[in-house]
Amino acid sequence: MDASSVSEFDYLFKLLMIGDSGVGKSSLLLSFTSDTFEELSPTIGVDFKVKHVTLGGKKLKLAIWDTAGQERFRTLTSSYYRGAQGIIMVYDVTRRETFTNLSDIWAKEIDLYSTNQDCIKMLVGNKVDKESERVVTKKEGIDFAREYGCLFIECSAKTRVNVEQCFEELVLKILDTPSLTSEGSTTVKRNNIFSQKPPVSDDSTNGCC
Numbered sequence: 001m002d003a004s005s006v007s008e009f010d011y012l013f014k015l016l017m018i019g020d021s022g023v024g025k026s027s028l029l030l031s032f033t034s035d036t037f038e039e040l041s042p043t044i045g046v047d048f049k050v051k052h053v054t055l056g057g058k059k060l061k062l063a064i065w066d067t068a069g070q071e072r073f074r075t076l077t078s079s080y081y082r083g084a085q086g087i088i089m090v091y092d093v094t095r096r097e098t099f100t101n102l103s104d105i106w107a108k109e110i111d112l113y114s115t116n117q118d119c120i121k122m123l124v125g126n127k128v129d130k131e132s133e134r135v136v137t138k139k140e141g142i143d144f145a146r147e148y149g150c151l152f153i154e155c156s157a158k159t160r161v162n163v164e165q166c167f168e169e170l171v172l173k174i175l176d177t178p179s180l181t182s183e184g185s186t187t188v189k190r191n192n193i194f195s196q197k198p199p200v201s202d203d204s205t206n207g208c209c
């Protein structure tokens, strides 16, 4: 590592993938970060991946969090959500329950745990390559997004249709939201070695057992 690797981005954003098991969260993330689609075992353990992009004239470091399968047990914790500027809510257009669970379960979790009030949400209908098996219409997705005030896109991690657009639209909206990019925000840190402070210990999580 040399000195030029310091100060290489303007903003660090934390993005999250949520939604039922099997909808394609890990596949979407892999498709976006490594430009490939592989058949994944449903339990693949990924904590987060980092991707550097330049968007809206800004150099961005995206830390994209994915579950390691804990969503099956509904045991995502508040630390998963804490400080996220963007949340990607994924359902499978061929499985209706993955769509209804977004409003029944996942939207409630976001309300409960999300610490950024202005956090941007993106509703994603995945697996549009399986058009003949589709059970959730595009209109239903649009209506859900309107009701919950989120962005909306349909995509396929397999064919990579709309995968980049999904992440880019979300990030552009974050950049457009002053409270998420302001200097005072506790979660956006410029990568300037002179302004970095040591992490503040969180007493609530450091309790001795």
Ligand SMILES: Nc1nc2c(ncn2[C@@H]2O[C@H](COP(=O)(O)OP(=O)(O)O)[C@@H](O)[C@H]2O)c(=O)[nH]1
Pocket (backbone or CB within 6 Å): 019, 020, 021, 022, 023, 024, 025, 026, 027, 028, 038, 039, 040, 041, 042, 043, 126, 127, 128, 129, 130, 155, 156, 157, 158, 159
């Ligand atoms: N046909 C198709 N299959 C997909 C797509 N995205 C994911 N899959 C498959 O769906 C299964 C679950 O995907 P995974 O990314 O593990 O879902 P996760 O549990 O939400 O992380 C895997 O077998 C993937 O290969 C897609 O866009 N189209």
Ligand SMILES: [Mg+2]
Pocket (backbone or CB within 6 Å): 025, 026, 027, 042, 043, 044, 066, 067, 068, 069
């Ligand atoms: Mg996964």
